[in-house]
Amino acid sequence: MIDPKLIRSDPDRLRQAQLRRGADPALIDQLIQADEDRRNGIAAFEVLRAEQKKLGKQVAAATAADRPALLAETKALAERVKETEAGAKLADARFEELLLLLPNPVFDDVPQGGEEDGVVLEQIGTPRDFAAEGFAARDHLDLGERLGAIDMERGAKVSGARFYFLTGVGAELEFALTQFAMAKALAWGFRPILPPALVKPTAMAGTGFLGQASQDVYYLPADDLYLVGTSEVALAAYHAGEILDAASLPLSYVGYSPCFRRESGSYGQDTRGIFRVHWFDKVEMFVYCAPDDAPAQHARLLSYEKAFLEELEIPFQVIEVAAGDLGLSAARKYDCYAWTPSQNRYREVTSTSNCTEFQSRRLNTRARYEDGVGPVATLNGTLCAMTRIIVALLENHQQPDGSIRVPAALQPYLGGRAVLQA
Numbered sequence: 001m002i003d004p005k006l007i008r009s010d011p012d013r014l015r016q017a018q019l020r021r022g023a024d025p026a027l028i029d030q031l032i033q034a035d036e037d038r039r040n041g042i043a044a045f046e047v048l049r050a051e052q053k054k055l056g057k058q059v060a061a062a063t064a065a066d067r068p069a070l071l072a073e074t075k076a077l078a079e080r081v082k083e084t085e086a087g088a089k090l091a092d093a094r095f096e097e098l099l100l101l102l103p104n105p106v107f108d109d110v111p112q113g114g115e116e117d118g119v120v121l122e123q124i125g126t127p128r129d130f131a132a133e134g135f136a137a138r139d140h141l142d143l144g145e146r147l148g149a150i151d152m153e154r155g156a157k158v159s160g161a162r163f164y165f166l167t168g169v170g171a172e173l174e175f176a177l178t179q180f181a182m183a184k185a186l187a188w189g190f191r192p193i194l195p196p197a198l199v200k201p202t203a204m205a206g207t208g209f210l211g212q213a214s215q216d217v218y219y220l221p222a223d224d225l226y227l228v229g230t231s232e233v234a235l236a237a238y239h240a241g242e243i244l245d246a247a248s249l250p251l252s253y254v255g256y257s258p259c260f261r262r263e264s265g266s267y268g269q270d271t272r273g274i275f276r277v278h279w280f281d282k283v284e285m286f287v288y289c290a291p292d293d294a295p296a297q298h299a300r301l302l303s304y305e306k307a308f309l310e311e312l313e314i315p316f317q318v319i320e321v322a323a324g325d326l327g328l329s330a331a332r333k334y335d336c337y338a339w340t341p342s343q344n345r346y347r348e349v350t351s352t353s354n355c356t357e358f359q360s361r362r363l364n365t366r367a368r369y370e371d372g373v374g375p376v377a378t379l380n381g382t383l384c385a386m387t388r389i390i391v392a393l394l395e396n397h398q399q400p401d402g403s404i405r406v407p408a409a410l411q412p413y414l415g416g417r418a419v420l421q422a
Helices: 005-009 011-021 026-061 067-101 140-147 152-159 169-187 201-206 211-216 232-237 291-311 358-363 386-396 408-414
Strands: 119-124 191-193 218-220 225-227 243-245 251-260 279-289 316-320 332-340 345-354 366-369 372-375 377-385
Touching: 005 011, 005 026, 011 026, 026 067, 119 291, 140 169, 140 386, 169 191, 169 251, 169 279, 169 291, 169 377, 169 386, 169 408, 201 225, 201 232, 201 358, 232 251, 232 279, 232 358, 232 377, 279 291, 279 386, 291 316, 291 332, 291 345, 291 377, 316 345, 332 386, 345 386, 358 377, 377 386
Parallel strands: 191 251, 243 366
Antiparallel strands: 119 316, 218 225, 251 279, 279 377, 316 332, 332 345, 345 377, 366 372
């Protein structure tokens, strides 16, 4: 959540941020009214409590003749105090409810618009000209089935649509990518973590994945637990309720976990193959830092994502995501889109978000700075979403006979093989 003081000190900024997201600025006016109701309720309760204490002292000092009337007055006042306290609590709960609906205010220079309005910041690598090489590019599923690497039919038989098996060299490729990604992250100073894939509602709400995003989440009602769509959730909740040593910041973690997404609203999109699926594994970077260090840490995460794709020799674009396409928690996000030959376009494979203090305020994660205790900033960045990177590798490094050239950086993790074939 945001700093509640902004509701009173800078409501116009919040209204403008809502408009940039394409969201309703009326929420700010509702929050202003709820904040006023909350503060008035607290003030009224405190006045009555003071009267109650004063009256209590009068009862203690009263004569026998005066005491019955004072006791009756005390009883009536106690009821008023109880009612006022209940009203104050309801007003406070209403304010908190509305505050949880408010997205993180986007930075002023984030582009406006929706999914199609992201801005291309740079393009790295040159897509292959398959026509010039004398053959037509196959898509990843055709290549994967020829290699015995992807089995969609049995995935659907066992688990339903948008599930799959990675078999043979497909499974080897994921293991290789995992080792490569973790080795890179360790070299960059990240601490490895294997987080749980099931989390409590407080972790999901704290990271902004309930509310508008809840329709995409798998929930286990019998256990009151959620399956994570990204290890960001568990990594963000890792230090929930803690006060960190500011001298230890930034804290850089890299997690590996399965990710589960219902992909509601995407029916009919990317139904072929493993680009958009209900389950995949992912290596995720996560950083806790001082708020004024967040922009530099965001640039750092993006540089690592770019370096990873460059070493895999995949052409890609860096996109600044438009405000209307940001999730609840992000104030700014960069995506990397890999070239997909079979579709003749770039598709998203990684993202990195600066969530400023939004998640840490919800999760009560703070640090002890020189000038006192305050919230930290949190940032996340996908290093390797396995299925999408496998799609990019198969399609960009395919050869005329259907085999796959292995980038030099990945060869040590595949037994030194330069080519994958059936």
